[in-house]
Amino acid sequence: MIFIKLFITFFxxxxxxxGGGYGMLSLIQHETVESHHWLSxxxxxxxxxxxxxxxxxxxxxxxxxCGYTAIHNAGYGHLMAxxxxxxxxxxxxxxxxxxxxxxxxxxMKYMNTPLVKSVFTGLRPAVVGLLAAATLLLxxxxxxxxxxxxxxxxxxxxxxxxxxxxxxxxxFAATAFGTGYLKINPIRMICYAGIAGLLLLY
Amino acid sequence: MNTIYWEAFRTFxxxxxxxLGGGYAMIPLIEEEVVNRHKWVAKEEMLDLIAIxxxxxxxxxxxxxxxxxxxxxKVRGAIATAVGTALPSFLIIxxxxxFFKQFEDNRVxxxxxxxxxxxxxxxxxxxxxxxxQSAKLNRYTIWxxxxxxxxxxxxxxxxxxxxxxxxxxxxxxxxWSKKELEGVRRx
Numbered sequence: 001m002i003f004i005k006l007f008i009t010f011f012x013x014x015x016x017x018x019g020g021g022y023g024m025l026s027l028i029q030h031e032t033v034e035s036h037h038w039l040s041x042x043x044x045x046x047x048x049x050x051x052x053x054x055x056x057x058x059x060x061x062x063x064x065x066c067g068y069t070a071i072h073n074a075g076y077g078h079l080m081a082x083x084x085x086x087x088x089x090x091x092x093x094x095x096x097x098x099x100x101x102x103x104x105x106x107x108m109k110y111m112n113t114p115l116v117k118s119v120f121t122g123l124r125p126a127v128v129g130l131l132a133a134a135t136l137l138l139x140x141x142x143x144x145x146x147x148x149x150x151x152x153x154x155x156x157x158x159x160x161x162x163x164x165x166x167x168x169x170x171x172f173a174a175t176a177f178g179t180g181y182l183k184i185n186p187i188r189m190i191c192y193a194g195i196a197g198l199l200l201l202y
Numbered sequence: 203m204n205t206i207y208w209e210a211f212r213t214f215x216x217x218x219x220x221x222l223g224g225g226y227a228m229i230p231l232i233e234e235e236v237v238n239r240h241k242w243v244a245k246e247e248m249l250d251l252i253a254i255x256x257x258x259x260x261x262x263x264x265x266x267x268x269x270x271x272x273x274x275x276k277v278r279g280a281i282a283t284a285v286g287t288a289l290p291s292f293l294i295i296x297x298x299x300x301f302f303k304q305f306e307d308n309r310v311x312x313x314x315x316x317x318x319x320x321x322x323x324x325x326x327x328x329x330x331x332x333x334x335q336s337a338k339l340n341r342y343t344i345w346x347x348x349x350x351x352x353x354x355x356x357x358x359x360x361x362x363x364x365x366x367x368x369x370x371x372x373x374x375x376x377x378w379s380k381k382e383l384e385g386v387r388r389x
Contacts, residue, residue, distance in 0.1 A: 012362060014259065014260050014261075015259055015260075016259055016361070016362045016365045016366070017259050017260055017261075018257075018258075018259050018365060019333070020256070020262055021261070021262075022326060022329050022330075022333075024261070025326065026354070026361050027361050027362065030354065030360060030361050031360075034358065035360070042315075042319065045318075045319045045322050045323065046302075046315055046318070046319070048322050048325075048326070049315070049318045049319070049321075049322045050295070050298055050302070051295070052322070052325065053222075054222075054291070054294050054295060054298065055218065055219055055220065055221055055222050055290060055291065055294065056218050056219075056221065056263075056287075056288075056290055056291025056294065056295075057228075057261045057262065057263045057264065057287075057291065059260070059261035059264075060261055060263075060264070060287075060288050060291040060292065060295075061291050061295050064291065064292050064295040064296060064299070065295050065298075065299050068295075068296065068299040068300075069299065072303060078300060081299075082296060085292070085295070085296055085299065086292075089288060089292055092260075092261065093260075093261070093264055093284055093288055095259065095260055096258075096259075096260035096261060096264045096265050096268055096284070097268055097280060097281070097284060099258060099259070099260065099265075100255075100258070100260075100265055100268040100269055100272065100280070101268065101272055101277060101280060103254065103258070103269075104269060104272045104273070108254075111254050111257075114376060114380065115373065115376050115377065115380075117376070118372050118373060118375060118376020118377075118379075119369050119372045119373050119376070120257045120372065121372050121375075121376070122368045122369055122370075122371045122372015122373065122375060122376075123365065123368050123369055123372060124333075124337040125337050125339060125343055125346035125347050125350075125368070126346060126347065126350050126364055126365060126367075126368030127333065127337075128330060128333050128334045128337055128339070128346075128347035128350075129346065129347035129348065129349065129350025129351040129353075129354070129364065130350060130351075130354065130361050130364065130365075131326065131329060131330040131333060132330050132347055132348075132350075132351035132355075133350065133351040133352075133353075133354035133355045133361070134326055135323060135326050135327045135330055136351065136355040137354075137355055138322075138323045138326065139323060142319075143319040143320055143322075143323055144319075144320055144323075145316075164316065167317070168316075168319070168320040169320070171317060171320040171321050171324075172320040172321065172323055172324045172327075173324070174321075174324075175320070175321040175324035175325060176324040176327055176328055179324070179325060179328050180328040180331070180332075186325050187222060189321060189325070190318055190321055190322070190325075192321075193317045193318045193320070193321035194314040194315075194317050194318050195314075195317070196317045197313050197314045197315065197316045197317015197318060198310065198313050198314050198317065200317070201313050201316040201317055202309065202310070202313040
């Protein structure tokens, strides 16, 4: 039953999603793309783009979108897909609700103890690794195309498209430089990339 | 409907609808509404709540809204603020998802997203380095993120296991260095 799977998956993501929106993306990507195959890498990347450009936390945005798309891709209609997005979003929020209430009730005074702090100290470098893994997993043929003919492990054939590959790499470099070094707003950078795509990759 | 629940819901709905760029962009707005306008929480306590909400798992904006809702009216207050924060995103994304499904085969939309995808990958790559800096990695700890990334990327290990191992390792290291410290003090 896909709804129960959806619930359990996003509950886990809510429970283990440390390190803010981006840290959580690594979990969402691994669960929905790599392990359950509810979404393709390209669909996941589109969801991240849309989550960036719309108001609200990235975690909620992508849970809502993933829930909808997962059910829709499984062949159900709009109504069931809406129920899917509600399931995913509720499941993502539920662990927070339980944990924060428990902390408010009895653990507030322990949150500043050295032992709890050392747990978070251990998590911090791991979250950096999670983000790095998400980046590496997204650097694939679906997002960047390919300079030579390429057959994926699932048998899908991607014909060589050196032009799109070259433009993709240039857009990657430009966005990294623009947001990381020149501090251009990410939303504006996505818009520029979209315009470049329309002009160069139509 | 002029109860504190409604007020709390409305406040966080407004915060949810007006913040672009994810949870951390919400902090100034939350402070303005919760500390300055409604005076639900004092400024110093707010800083503590933000620190805890950041280090806990889950969506930061949801975590902080649950803290404040719970402070106001226990569990029912927490539900009111959590729903308030999540609802705007939920409705907007749902509308886009339904809309986008009908246009994803459109050639113009497809071209735009072919340009956007590599840019989004860069948007995730940049904070990787920024978080690496703020985690104060040095040459003795740099192997940790590298090993975690390789385990997930090359071996297909679930990030959830990485999180659990890292938390346990942090705990053991904390206990161990505490004992070391006491040992030094005793001798």
